[in-house]
Amino acid sequence: MSAAATAWGIVVRDVIRSTRQRSRLLSGLARPFIWVFLVGAGFNGIARLQDGMSYQAFAYPGGVVMAALFGGMLTAISTVYDREFGMLRLMLASPSGVGAVLSGRTLSAALVGSMQATVVLICAPLAVHLTLAQYAAAAGALVLVSLVSGTLGLLVASRLTSVENFGGVINVVLFPLLFLSGALYPTAGMPPLLRAIARANPVSYMVDLMRHAFGQGAEFSLRLDLAALIGTAIVGFGLTALLFDPEQRFVGKKPSGEGRLTAVVQP
Amino acid sequence: MTPGPEGADAALAIRAEGLGRDYGDTRALVGLNLAIRAGALVGLLGPNGAGKTTAMLLLATLLAPSRGRASVFGHDVARERAAVRRRLGLVFQEPSVDGLLTVEENLLFAARLAGLDGQAGRVAVRATLHRTGLAPRARQPARQLSGGWRRLADIARATLHQPELLILDEPTVGLDPEHRDRMWSLLDTERRERGATILFSTHYLSEAEPADRVVMLARGEVVADAPPFALRSGLGDHIAEVDGDGADALISALSDSGVVVVAQRTGRGWRVGVRGGGEVVTERAAAVSGISRLSVRPPTLEDVYFARTQVEVES
Numbered sequence: 001m002s003a004a005a006t007a008w009g010i011v012v013r014d015v016i017r018s019t020r021q022r023s024r025l026l027s028g029l030a031r032p033f034i035w036v037f038l039v040g041a042g043f044n045g046i047a048r049l050q051d052g053m054s055y056q057a058f059a060y061p062g063g064v065v066m067a068a069l070f071g072g073m074l075t076a077i078s079t080v081y082d083r084e085f086g087m088l089r090l091m092l093a094s095p096s097g098v099g100a101v102l103s104g105r106t107l108s109a110a111l112v113g114s115m116q117a118t119v120v121l122i123c124a125p126l127a128v129h130l131t132l133a134q135y136a137a138a139a140g141a142l143v144l145v146s147l148v149s150g151t152l153g154l155l156v157a158s159r160l161t162s163v164e165n166f167g168g169v170i171n172v173v174l175f176p177l178l179f180l181s182g183a184l185y186p187t188a189g190m191p192p193l194l195r196a197i198a199r200a201n202p203v204s205y206m207v208d209l210m211r212h213a214f215g216q217g218a219e220f221s222l223r224l225d226l227a228a229l230i231g232t233a234i235v236g237f238g239l240t241a242l243l244f245d246p247e248q249r250f251v252g253k254k255p256s257g258e259g260r261l262t263a264v265v266q267p
Numbered sequence: 268m269t270p271g272p273e274g275a276d277a278a279l280a281i282r283a284e285g286l287g288r289d290y291g292d293t294r295a296l297v298g299l300n301l302a303i304r305a306g307a308l309v310g311l312l313g314p315n316g317a318g319k320t321t322a323m324l325l326l327a328t329l330l331a332p333s334r335g336r337a338s339v340f341g342h343d344v345a346r347e348r349a350a351v352r353r354r355l356g357l358v359f360q361e362p363s364v365d366g367l368l369t370v371e372e373n374l375l376f377a378a379r380l381a382g383l384d385g386q387a388g389r390v391a392v393r394a395t396l397h398r399t400g401l402a403p404r405a406r407q408p409a410r411q412l413s414g415g416w417r418r419l420a421d422i423a424r425a426t427l428h429q430p431e432l433l434i435l436d437e438p439t440v441g442l443d444p445e446h447r448d449r450m451w452s453l454l455d456t457e458r459r460e461r462g463a464t465i466l467f468s469t470h471y472l473s474e475a476e477p478a479d480r481v482v483m484l485a486r487g488e489v490v491a492d493a494p495p496f497a498l499r500s501g502l503g504d505h506i507a508e509v510d511g512d513g514a515d516a517l518i519s520a521l522s523d524s525g526v527v528v529v530a531q532r533t534g535r536g537w538r539v540g541v542r543g544g545g546e547v548v549t550e551r552a553a554a555v556s557g558i559s560r561l562s563v564r565p566p567t568l569e570d571v572y573f574a575r576t577q578v579e580v581e582s
Contacts, residue, residue, distance in 0.1 A: 002382035004378045004384075005382050005383065005384035005388075008384065009376050009378075009379025009384075010376075010379075012375075012376070012379070013365065013368065013372070016367070016368060016372060017367045020367045021367070045336075085361075086361050086363045087365055089329065089363065090331060090357075090359075090377070090424075091380060093327060093328075093329060093352060093357050094352065094381065095348075095349040095352040095382060096382065097348070097349060100322040163348060244331070247329070
């Protein structure tokens, strides 16, 4: 009961925080829309896709995944800010322990990612036709995609020591995960090495699952997508629990050494 | 269900035996021996890097000990962390308040972390807001609070689940006298009305005067552990501060007369603790030339601090 209250407290706090950081919320939403509607408008003319599908329709499932991935991972990675500015130690001092804190962070990241991706999903008719059943399937897929995004974000955060690395994570982790996933262009045309990396990339299975939901041609079976994503969530959470060092915040701030020294004479 | 504490340890709020912690090659805390009775107010003093924060984090279960053991109300800090944390309210050196949340939201967050959800959490938050005087600021984002009110919000957060033990690491640092006074009033109420045990560290030594006991740390070791009056009287009846070229001669004369309890070289001259009235100092000073400043006054905890925490180089 106490663990549930702790995890719930973290979820509520993170959701409140994310709704009050309007610029971050808007930039998170702008990213997929810019890709689908601005870059996609140019690609519509040059991209040759099967079934005469427009590039914007092809990229839309990837845009939904992009919103969930960035929203979820960046919220989870903000654990580094909490570590730096003292809120994490407050959570770690809870009687519920590290497991409840990590669960709360994962769920809150998933929820924030879902919220952002839901806005993108609602706007889907601007680029692609979806039936009600496809909408429902996409919403279900979104839950799993966001949960895995939160788990991956927390895994990255578990080894990040300072907020200065935050920008680097976006360039070195998030963009490669997205570009090598088939979200923005089919992996079939990639060189063999990149295609192999794409097959090992969990985001590829997020995008593929969303394509199943959208009724588009998918690369993998639905069963494989679900197995890969559920497996990633379980292994990712387990690894995070192993790698997360609750003492890091305190050990990182070592005592400065000896006190002020002057001579004392006992006559 | 957590098993209850057993034996004599249960009567003590804190017991530590040889509790120590290393950071790599650095011995932050060598071996802390401590027994604090329930309901006591205990000050932990010492220079920066003396091991105060490490000792507090160890007792709060947030660091694992490198050696020794400790218990809080009979519960081992290494093996029964959840049981210890349920009895604990913590205030860290830097405020732990989320600036994007309102004061009320911060307290609700803290209530949930303490396991108080739903109606129980809301009732505890409402009561805490009124008790701490934060009610008029409940809907204000914490980032808009002054440093003093933010610190009080921190105290409110640490006390809302009515912990039996409060551990406060320099809770008054950076506060103006009005907020310091308000904070100590709140903590005094926690002791009087609920019998809470309080372990605090501070660099404002006068704040430790009302404590039942003062524990001084230096270089990771306890160098003094007694009530403030006992520590003060250990330095003699008066403290004389002497500056000028003739200071050495005066100290020598006082030493010959056998009244000096402790003498300590300062940046400008000497600080000596003497037995008996202060007249003996002024009489001897009149016979020595080159004294640019002489003050004689009763000992304070600051004198004890300097005498006990600095390294002995001669004896």
